[in-house]
Amino acid sequence: MKKIYVIGAGVEGQEGFSGRALELVGRAEILFGGERLLALFPDFAGETVVIGSNLGEIVERLRKNERRAVVLASGDPLFFGVGRYLLRNLPEEEFEFVPNVSSVQYAFAKIKEPWDDAVFISAHGRGLKGAVDRIVANDKAAVLTDEDNTPAAIAAELIERGRDGYAAWVCENLGTAEEKIIETDVKGLLEIEAAPLNVLILIKEYEAGGDEYVPTLGIPDEEFSTIKKLITKEEIRVVTLAKLKLRHDMTLWDLGAGSGSVSIEADHLLPNGRIFAVERNPQCIEFIKENLNKFNARHVTLIEGEAPACLETLPDPDRVFIGGSGGNLWDILEAVDGRLPAGGRVVLNAVTLDTLTAANEYFDNAGYQVEVTTINIARTRPLTDYKMFEAYNPVYIITGLKE
Structure with a gap:
């Protein structure tokens, strides 16, 4: 069986080649490589072929070639190099790779x-x-x-x-x-x-003396920069994330991200995933940027725009959280339904019966399994003489499972 040797050139020129690599080049009858690499062998006696943007032509030459062939590459040919392309287009048993020190x-x-x-x-x-x-x-x-x-x-x-x-x-x-x-x-x-x-x-680099954020569920609301009341309360956040049933490698859309609190809490639950925080309000956008930086969110991308128009360029979601719809709830749900795979989940937080009714109606018509959970929260007031509870408006958490 014919062999194609793919040899990596070190960053130091010809002296960076091993003895075996130089021997393989010396025995070759046809030598492929970029102009800079071919110039390392000015006395090569066989045929030389320049590799540029003509990778398809190179593959065809190699497929038909019966002579001893060597392909010169930079560093490690399988590290962002030509090796990946060659393996996709020719049988792997024809290749032997001889790596060198990469530029990285x-x-x-x-x-x-x-x-x-x-x-x-x-x-x-x-x-x-x-x-x-x-x-x-x-x-x-x-x-x-x-x-x-x-x-x-x-x-x-x-x-x-x-x-x-x-x-x-x-x-x-x-x-x-x-x-x-x-x-x-x-x-x-x-x-x-x-x-x-x-x-x-x-x-x-972390700021000297600064504390690195340790991921937890239920970050206190006051830790986030936000417009007053435009934040998903910490208890609601925890239940919402539970209803989303996130897996480590999923893609999450956070629509109407507000302060970005849900995206930030989801960040450490998706170590191999991606989160897109979508927001149209310029003031909220600035707060989201502050919060992403403060909490060192690693997998969150801020999308500045109005849903559903700005969703077209995003990768398809596995999970969708809707914290705010800006009056476009039906259009947003239709756009989400067109992109969400079977088994995907949509979780929506509503504080009004109008939103609850509209979401429930859409999910019923679209054939989703629907669950609604009502959360009533009351917290003790700090710094008061008596332990009094302060009640918050009930929140309806609507979960739609696409079948």
């Missing part, structure tokens, strides 16, 4: 920082918002940027989300005479025009 590994060595606890992100593959979603969900990230999703663009998105508490290193042109490593912070990244070849490393 080299960058961490240069800044003298362990990298086994980092996440690795390609901005080219995920896009700006997807890349930043992963960054804010972790304490340490290495990002392979591109010409559009630059370190400055990533910094601007982090700042927009109020998530700029990272130390930053821009590692440029690694292994070349132009190698440069710039240490800064997220705001400093805005001033840097990075070289096209760079690795961005971000490490979360």
Whole structure:
């Protein structure tokens, strides 16, 4: 059976290749690679083929080729490299991979920082918002940027989300005479025009003397920045989350997020999931940003807009919480129903009989299983001579299970 050797080039040029890698290149009859990598072997006697955006053509050449072939890649070919594409399109038994030191590994060595606890992100593959979603969900990230999703663009998105508490290193042109490593912070990244070849490393920094938030259910209401009364009370939050029946990898829509309290409490229940907090009120939006930053919410993305129009670009939900509808309840429920899979749940909090009736009517007509729970809360008043109870308006928690 023919073998295709996919060999990683180290950041130090030809001297970074192992003896076996150099032997395989020397025995090859046809050598594939980018222009920079092919230039490492100016005396190669066989045919050379430049890899650019023509990966489909390269696969066809390899499929039909019967000569000894070597494909040159950067670093580890299976780390955001050409190896994944080749394995998707050709039988894996035809390949042997010979990895080298990746640019990310080299960058961490240069800044003298362990990298086994980092996440690795390609901005080219995920896009700006997807890349930043992963960054804010972790304490340490290495990002392979591109010409559009630059370190400055990533910094601007982090700042927009109020998530700029990272130390930053821009590692440029690694292994070349132009190698440069710039240490800064997220705001400093805005001033840097990075070289096209760079690795961005971000490490979360907590404020000196600050207490890291320890996730609990039922965060006291006064801990949240909010418009008065526009918050789901802590006891209601706990019951609401129980009714949602969240699993670790689900996608949750929080519609009419208000202060973001439900999203923030759901955050640690969805360590491998995603939460989209949707809000249209500009004042609430600013409070949500403050709260996301305060509680270090890792999996919450703020969506500024009015439902249902702003829901079209979101990934389909597994669970939906509706804390406020802005008078569009029926339209929102129709949009949710069109995206929610069978077995999905919608939980809606209502304080008026009108909302309760409308939601119950919709779920009945749409064939959902419906459960309504009424919660009456009374708390003792603090700092009074007598232990008096202060009652709050009853809240109806409507749960719709899609069949």
